[in-house]
Amino acid sequence: MKTVRCSIIGFGAIGQGVAEVLLMKREYLESIGLDVRVVAVVDSKGATVNPDGVDLADCLARKREKGTVALEKLTGLEVIKSVEHELVIETTPTNIKTGGAGLQNMLAAFEMGRDVVTSNKGPLAMKYRELVETAKAAGCRFRFEATVGGSMPVINLVNEVLAGNNVRSIKGILNGTCNYILSRMIEEKASYSDILAESMELGIAETDPSYDVEGIDTACKLVILANAIFGLDATYRDVGVTGITKITPEALDMAYKNGHVIKLIGEVSRDRIHVAPRLVPINHPLAVGGTLNVASVDTELAGEITVTGKGAGSIETASAILSDLVAIYRDC
Amino acid sequence: MRVSMDIELKDVPGQMLLALQPLSECRANLITVLHHHQKRTPRNTVPVQLVLEIRPESIEAIKAKLEENGIRVVRVGEHRFRESINVVLIGHVVHTGIQDTIDEIDKTGFAEVVDISLSMPGIDLLSSALIKIDAVGKEDMQKALNILKEVSAKKDLLMVLPIDVQA
Numbered sequence: 001m002k003t004v005r006c007s008i009i010g011f012g013a014i015g016q017g018v019a020e021v022l023l024m025k026r027e028y029l030e031s032i033g034l035d036v037r038v039v040a041v042v043d044s045k046g047a048t049v050n051p052d053g054v055d056l057a058d059c060l061a062r063k064r065e066k067g068t069v070a071l072e073k074l075t076g077l078e079v080i081k082s083v084e085h086e087l088v089i090e091t092t093p094t095n096i097k098t099g100g101a102g103l104q105n106m107l108a109a110f111e112m113g114r115d116v117v118t119s120n121k122g123p124l125a126m127k128y129r130e131l132v133e134t135a136k137a138a139g140c141r142f143r144f145e146a147t148v149g150g151s152m153p154v155i156n157l158v159n160e161v162l163a164g165n166n167v168r169s170i171k172g173i174l175n176g177t178c179n180y181i182l183s184r185m186i187e188e189k190a191s192y193s194d195i196l197a198e199s200m201e202l203g204i205a206e207t208d209p210s211y212d213v214e215g216i217d218t219a220c221k222l223v224i225l226a227n228a229i230f231g232l233d234a235t236y237r238d239v240g241v242t243g244i245t246k247i248t249p250e251a252l253d254m255a256y257k258n259g260h261v262i263k264l265i266g267e268v269s270r271d272r273i274h275v276a277p278r279l280v281p282i283n284h285p286l287a288v289g290g291t292l293n294v295a296s297v298d299t300e301l302a303g304e305i306t307v308t309g310k311g312a313g314s315i316e317t318a319s320a321i322l323s324d325l326v327a328i329y330r331d332c
Numbered sequence: 333m334r335v336s337m338d339i340e341l342k343d344v345p346g347q348m349l350l351a352l353q354p355l356s357e358c359r360a361n362l363i364t365v366l367h368h369h370q371k372r373t374p375r376n377t378v379p380v381q382l383v384l385e386i387r388p389e390s391i392e393a394i395k396a397k398l399e400e401n402g403i404r405v406v407r408v409g410e411h412r413f414r415e416s417i418n419v420v421l422i423g424h425v426v427h428t429g430i431q432d433t434i435d436e437i438d439k440t441g442f443a444e445v446v447d448i449s450l451s452m453p454g455i456d457l458l459s460s461a462l463i464k465i466d467a468v469g470k471e472d473m474q475k476a477l478n479i480l481k482e483v484s485a486k487k488d489l490l491m492v493l494p495i496d497v498q499a
Contacts, residue, residue: 246490250451251420251460258418258462262492278495
């Protein structure tokens with residue numbers, strides 16, 4: 001049995017999802033020879049640390065009751081630097097302007113020789129090259145499937161399952177909030193602002209929805225794909241971005257009568273990174289509804305491969321984090 | 333150039349070969365053949381519709397050779413436009429001069445706006461239009477879309493393109 005000591009830095013919806021999934025999957029992990037022991041859990045107010053392993057069920061209960069997991073006044077960065085462990089699971093809120101605390105956490109983890117698995121897009125969209133090179137120089141493993149498409153496999157699908165294929169392009173719906181809004185506008189023939197309000201009420205859209213509806217979130221995911229799959233050194237500034245705020249119910253209706261839906265489509269290839277609303281034929285593989293995400297990978301040998309799945313949700317995103325964790329430690 | 337051609341064959345064996353030989357000799361590329369064997373013309377001949385890809389200068393030669401073979405050529409029509417797409421425009425489509433938007437495409441000579449649906453829900457609300465553009469070929473369509481893109485940017489219109497078109 002190999003012991004993997006890890007920290008969960010960031011204990012919001014996704015961090016808690018990771019804790020739940022680790023509890024759920026303890027037997028499975030043991031069956032493949034892994035004893036995954038969480039030695040620290042950190043949220044914005046502080047940390048719980050136990051070098052022998054914290055009680056995750058306790059952490060989840062404390063978070064639910066008190067709004068924080070904190071028993072000690074320690075930050076994520078302090079935990080990464082002072083607590084011995086192999087893997088940092090970085091799930092702090094994303095910041096696409098500076099990379100935020102996530103960037104500092106990841107760099108510090110590599111500096112301490114720790115592997116990193118993350119769902120945090122901001123640092124990767126801003127400083128991909130620096131992060132990957134730092135990890136490499138330190139001999140650390142760095143995986144981030146959960147940053148693009150939530151549970152839907154894209155990065156590992158292309159780099160591992162489809163290894164050897166040249167990828168010509170990836171097109172898809174990478175933001176569930178926009179997909180929900182556009183799908184509901186067609187169903188209800190309602191205005192953008194009405195459906196946006198509904199989405200906020202249901203918790204599908206954030207209180208400040210601009211990050212989603214202006215296409216910024218999709219753009220960040222494309223940047224990660226451009227770097228991780230096409231080997232580019234792209235940042236958010238290289239993306240042409242148009243969001244969905246101007247889409248009218250009348251436009252959706254006319255398009256629908258003409259056999260099309262309008263979807264916010266992200267598109268990445270070696271020479272182009274682009275986000276814009278596009279007309280998609282109703283029977284096209286990318287015309288999925290609700291909050292679903294979908295990606296179509298155009299490959300040289302395998303042709304077109306399309307995957308679809310839940311792009312958000314704590315357990316779904318934790319599924320991608322778990323698969324990254326297993327991929328790092330299963331065979332080593 | 334793409335050309336449609338309606339011909340009539342006598343209802344005896346070997347006629348189709350006589351119809352196709354001249355096409356092959358003139359290096360025409362046969363795109364579709366519709367052989368209406370159940371329909372008869374008043375002359376008791378079988379109507380056949382062809383769509384061909386040919387050089388314009390070959391049309392007359394093909395007609396002459398078909399007629400030499402005893403095949404009646406009823407109609408020859410040019411299919412000028414081979415590309416067709418729909419584009420959605422959202423914004424103050426009408427107030428910024430929709431005629432001018434259409435003219436910018438039409439005056440190219442290689443592309444035309446052939447259909448338009450328009451919705452103006454209210455004075456202060458954004459209008460939406462679905463326009464259909466035909467163009468001679470793929471490159472011409474791309475040029476037409478580039479023009480439309482410039483016009484849309486100038487008029488602050490959101491242009492929604494089909495997914496399979498280079499944006």
